Amino acid sequence: MVFSFNHPLVLLLIPVAVAFLLITARKLLKSAMLNAKLIIALRALLLTILILALSGMGLKRVSNEVTTVFVVDGSESTLKMQGAIQEFIHEALKSRPSDDKVGIIQFGADTSVETTPSKSIYFNSFQTKVNGNFTNIEQALKFAVALIPGEDRKRVVLVTDGQENAGDAFKQARILKHQNVTLGIYPIDTVYNEEVQLTSVRVPENMRLNDKFEIEVSIDSTIKTKGILKLFEGRKITTEKPVEISEGLNRFVFSGTAESGGVLEYSAVIEPDKDTIMRNNSMSAFSYVEDKAAILVVQDADQAASELVKILGDRVNIKSLKPENVPVALFEMLAYDAFIISNVSAERLDNRFLSNLEAAVSLQGKGLLVTGGENSYAVGGYYKTPLENILPVNMDIKPKEEVPNLALVLAIDKSGSMSSGQYGISKLELAKEAAIRSTQILNKDDSIGIIAFDSAVKWAVDLKKADNISKIQSAIGTIRPDGGTQILPPLREAYLALKDSDEKLKHIILLTDGQAEKTGYEPIMEELNEAGITLSTVAVGQEADAWLLEILAATGNGRFYMTDEFSDIPKIFAKETFLAGKTYINNRRFTPQLESYSEILSGINSLPSLDGYVGTTAKSTARVILKSDSDDPVLATWQYGLGRTAAWTSDVKGMWTSNWLLWDESPLFWNNTISWLSQKRVEEEFLVTGMQKDGIGIVEVNLPPDEGTGEALVDAVMVSPSGNKQSVRLDAVFPGAYKGYFDCDETGIYIANVTVKEGGRVTKSLSTGIAVPYSQEYNIVREDKKAFFEKLAFESGGRIINSSRDVFSGSPPPVVSVTDITSPLLILAIVLLILDIVVRRLNISFKGINVVIKKAEKLVSLIKIPLSQKAPAISRKMSTVNNKAKENTKDRSDTQDGKRSKQTHNKDQSKNDQDSGISALLDKKRKRQR
Numbered sequence: 001m002v003f004s005f006n007h008p009l010v011l012l013l014i015p016v017a018v019a020f021l022l023i024t025a026r027k028l029l030k031s032a033m034l035n036a037k038l039i040i041a042l043r044a045l046l047l048t049i050l051i052l053a054l055s056g057m058g059l060k061r062v063s064n065e066v067t068t069v070f071v072v073d074g075s076e077s078t079l080k081m082q083g084a085i086q087e088f089i090h091e092a093l094k095s096r097p098s099d100d101k102v103g104i105i106q107f108g109a110d111t112s113v114e115t116t117p118s119k120s121i122y123f124n125s126f127q128t129k130v131n132g133n134f135t136n137i138e139q140a141l142k143f144a145v146a147l148i149p150g151e152d153r154k155r156v157v158l159v160t161d162g163q164e165n166a167g168d169a170f171k172q173a174r175i176l177k178h179q180n181v182t183l184g185i186y187p188i189d190t191v192y193n194e195e196v197q198l199t200s201v202r203v204p205e206n207m208r209l210n211d212k213f214e215i216e217v218s219i220d221s222t223i224k225t226k227g228i229l230k231l232f233e234g235r236k237i238t239t240e241k242p243v244e245i246s247e248g249l250n251r252f253v254f255s256g257t258a259e260s261g262g263v264l265e266y267s268a269v270i271e272p273d274k275d276t277i278m279r280n281n282s283m284s285a286f287s288y289v290e291d292k293a294a295i296l297v298v299q300d301a302d303q304a305a306s307e308l309v310k311i312l313g314d315r316v317n318i319k320s321l322k323p324e325n326v327p328v329a330l331f332e333m334l335a336y337d338a339f340i341i342s343n344v345s346a347e348r349l350d351n352r353f354l355s356n357l358e359a360a361v362s363l364q365g366k367g368l369l370v371t372g373g374e375n376s377y378a379v380g381g382y383y384k385t386p387l388e389n390i391l392p393v394n395m396d397i398k399p400k401e402e403v404p405n406l407a408l409v410l411a412i413d414k415s416g417s418m419s420s421g422q423y424g425i426s427k428l429e430l431a432k433e434a435a436i437r438s439t440q441i442l443n444k445d446d447s448i449g450i451i452a453f454d455s456a457v458k459w460a461v462d463l464k465k466a467d468n469i470s471k472i473q474s475a476i477g478t479i480r481p482d483g484g485t486q487i488l489p490p491l492r493e494a495y496l497a498l499k500d501s502d503e504k505l506k507h508i509i510l511l512t513d514g515q516a517e518k519t520g521y522e523p524i525m526e527e528l529n530e531a532g533i534t535l536s537t538v539a540v541g542q543e544a545d546a547w548l549l550e551i552l553a554a555t556g557n558g559r560f561y562m563t564d565e566f567s568d569i570p571k572i573f574a575k576e577t578f579l580a581g582k583t584y585i586n587n588r589r590f591t592p593q594l595e596s597y598s599e600i601l602s603g604i605n606s607l608p609s610l611d612g613y614v615g616t617t618a619k620s621t622a623r624v625i626l627k628s629d630s631d632d633p634v635l636a637t638w639q640y641g642l643g644r645t646a647a648w649t650s651d652v653k654g655m656w657t658s659n660w661l662l663w664d665e666s667p668l669f670w671n672n673t674i675s676w677l678s679q680k681r682v683e684e685e686f687l688v689t690g691m692q693k694d695g696i697g698i699v700e701v702n703l704p705p706d707e708g709t710g711e712a713l714v715d716a717v718m719v720s721p722s723g724n725k726q727s728v729r730l731d732a733v734f735p736g737a738y739k740g741y742f743d744c745d746e747t748g749i750y751i752a753n754v755t756v757k758e759g760g761r762v763t764k765s766l767s768t769g770i771a772v773p774y775s776q777e778y779n780i781v782r783e784d785k786k787a788f789f790e791k792l793a794f795e796s797g798g799r800i801i802n803s804s805r806d807v808f809s810g811s812p813p814p815v816v817s818v819t820d821i822t823s824p825l826l827i828l829a830i831v832l833l834i835l836d837i838v839v840r841r842l843n844i845s846f847k848g849i850n851v852v853i854k855k856a857e858k859l860v861s862l863i864k865i866p867l868s869q870k871a872p873a874i875s876r877k878m879s880t881v882n883n884k885a886k887e888n889t890k891d892r893s894d895t896q897d898g899k900r901s902k903q904t905h906n907k908d909q910s911k912n913d914q915d916s917g918i919s920a921l922l923d924k925k926r927k928r929q930r
Contacts, residue, residue: 004818006056017047039839046832053825058818066812067101067117067152069144073160074106076132076777081188085159086125088186091804093121103147107140108132109166109695117147133775134695138167145181153812154181161190162785165776166694173796180813183798187789192780196221196245196272197280203266207258209291217268219250220781227272234265245272261291263769265749280778286749286769292317293337293678298326298344304373305342308652311667316674323348330356334364337678342652343373345380346387347563347572354386361390362641363725365753365767367677372614372649378584379614381575392622392638393647397584397615404504407447408577409463409494410435413512415454419481427540428481431511434573435476441577442466449497450476453490454483463497487516491524499531506533509576513540525555534558536576540569587612592626592634600625600672608663612656613649642717642753644677679765688754690770697744697772699728699752703736713757714738721748744772
């Protein structure tokens with residue numbers, strides 16, 4: 001048995017402790033009591049055991065068990081060699097010692113266990129699957145060592161082509177040497193017979209618009225062949241030409257012109273006649289082309305943004321479209337840096353445009369400016385649309401005083417024509433959906449009633465408080481189409497229900513898709529006006545009497561809507577319900593007040609007056625730059641995802657901004673606004689770079705020295721070639737430098753949208769590209785792997801295996817296992833301490849123990865005498881013992897006889913004394929009688 005000590009110098013305390021104990025226990029040593037000696041012995045043993053525990057005492061054991069793990073490369077570059085690898089393992093197992101345990105694992109980018117270490121190993125072929133896009137030898141070796149029992153001798157056999165493109169195998173090899181793990185390396189060769197790969201695409205990183213530039217394409221090949229080489233700018237093919245490909249490196253140079261601005265992707269694809277691997281036939285690069293901002297202005301026929309377009313002039317590239325002509329596909333919208341929507345209602349805009357606008361702003365970093373007017377914000381139906389999501393303001397307004405209650409009656413045409421519709425959804429179903437949306441906008445103190453009319457009138461919901469919305473919505477769902485169309489009866493019913501209601505605001509929304517009475521409306525309209533009841537009308541489809549409905553809306557002080565898009569009905573109803581109870585148009589002159597500073601106001605010293613605006617409410621995280629005299633936002637901005645949006649609640653055509661447009665600094669104000677929204681790249685502000693390493697994407701940001709204090713918060717949103725988004729937090733690695741990591745499973749250009757925040761506010765932002773090539777696993781251009789294997793063997797202290805017979809030759813270094821016995825020692829120390837206390841406190845007598853000990857000593861001395869000498873000695877001893885026993889018996893008999901004689905003598909003496917006393921008493925009695 002061999003002991004080990006973690007702290008052997010602690011053992012020097014044993015003699016010191018024992019000496020100290022003997023000095024301090026001199027009185028006990030002089031005592032003849034056995035208890036004293038036992039106490040000293042217990043304490044000496046206790047101190048010794050405690051010192052052994054402190055020294056980290058353990059029992060050493062050398063293991064003879066051997067475990068071997070085959071670590072097999074299963075990456076894409078070795079797929080053709082899998083049969084040869086399996087044959088190598090089968091042959092190697094034939095020479096395995098019967099007591100050895102063997103395990104097999106397979107690796108690529110990850111690692112998988114084929115068989116766990118066992119003495120009864122069975123292996124036919126590989127069954128596990130790994131990610132073959134990368135080769136991570138470091139991770140595989142680490143995994144193999146963890147699989148081997150710690151007390152076994154360790155052998156690892158690495159079977160690979162050495163195409164490492166993730167991790168650091170040399171680092172792990174040095175660790176294996178330190179862990180006494182024997183590493184055997186069996187190199188395999190990967191041969192590419194007919195393979196062509198596109199190795200690189202190079203373009204200038206920065207260009208100006210209309211610059212001429214060169215695209216350099218490099219192609220490597222193992223054969224001489226032909227192919228078609230294609231060049232792309234984004235998704236547009238710019239060049240397609242046949243090329244002759246020679247064995248080795250081929251370079252092709254093409255010229256191009258930077259015809260558009262922003263981050264542009266240039267790609268090359270080779271389609272060879274002969275090839276084996278397709279994943280290495282394409283490559284991408286990017287370039288940033290400086291250009292003017294491209295702005296899409298959406299305005300109606302009234303040219304609401306015409307003055308703004310004039311002010312911006314040639315500083316930006318502007319395209320103006322009507323609402324019906326806006327692009328609806330996202331890729332078309334990405335051609336613009338920012339969008340301006342000027343006084344256009346939501347129902348005029350395609351839902352696809354609104355949805356993709358939100359994606360363009362949040363995911364692609366585009367900008368949006370919305371200007372006010374009688375058709376924008378709340379009055380434009382922006383409530384609960386993507387526009388409200390994007391903008392820094394809510395469409396609802398916070399009342400400065402109590403808002404009067406609203407009584408609303410919806411008169412919905414349910415005639416037979418309302419059963420038709422588009423895409424399988426009838427107009428009536430959309431009208432019911434619109435009515436349901438209206439109920440969601442009302443407060444519980446408001447009232448609502450639903451009239452379903454054809455040639456007759458029926459109340460689907462009587463006019464009542466909107467305090468049980470679910471019941472009202474269920475009643476709306478029961479409306480069914482039938483009959484003709486008459487408008488006067490439902491108007492009369494609505495008037496009769498509203499005229500006596502207690503609500504201060506009373507409104508009717510009339511919807512129909514057909515023709516009705518041409519005359520007879522004057523009396524009812526006069527009654528509506530006298531009762532303060534307003535009327536808005538909705539004409540659905542070309543068959544509706546739009547002329548009549550428009551007159552009714554004008555006479556009823558409401559709004560008229562004409563729609564061919566039946567899906568607009570819910571938006572119209574929601575807008576009408578929303579507007580019925582509140583005043584959003586503010587017509588009065590005021591001078592905007594500065595609420596917070598922004599770079600939009602850079603260079604501006606004073607502000608002119610405005611004559612009105614549309615009421616909105618700023619969102620909690622928005623920055624209100626300018627506010628009205630009633631504290632409503634006039635100019636508010638915020639960051640929405642990667643993009644920026646601004647809400648200008650006044651107009652830009654001169655209705656409320658006549659003084660503003662004539663203002664000398666108006667061009668500076670609007671140009672600053674567009675520059676802030678479009679986020680045009682300023683190269684000198686900060687640098688963003690990126691790369692791919694070990695299958696992981698890396699994005700780095702370097703801030704100017706005066707800003708690199710480490711207090712800035714730097715975030716990036718990475719958009720993959722397929723449009724997937726990742727949020728990345730960049731950590732400071734040293735002052736001014738930040739680094740973050742992202743998954744880059746796709747090949748192509750990743751767009752990095754980087755923002756810098758200071759004090760909780762975004763101070764800088766930049767979009768750039770990061771090119772991620774195909775995995776180096778598919779790269780046929782390889783260095784000489786002989787040097788790689790030799791260095792790996794040297795670093796690990798291992799060897800290169802040339803034959804399967806060599807796998808199990810030699811013995812791995814012994815593994816010394818140490819069993820820590822500190823815990824048992826401490827338990828023994830506790831037992832001894834308790835025993836010491838018992839001996840001292842209970843004062844136990846050990847006389848009997850002393851007799852037993854002496855007899856045991858005598859017995860031991862007898863046992864030590866040789867057998868030939870035992871009989872006489874024992875006989876003599878027994879004779880002596882018998883004689884002593886007889887003498888003891890005689891002595892005891894004599895003693896007993898003496899005792900009996902003495903007792904008899906004493907009795908006789910006592911009797912004589914008694915007799916003498918009696919005689920004396922008799923003599924005295926006789927004398928008295930005389």
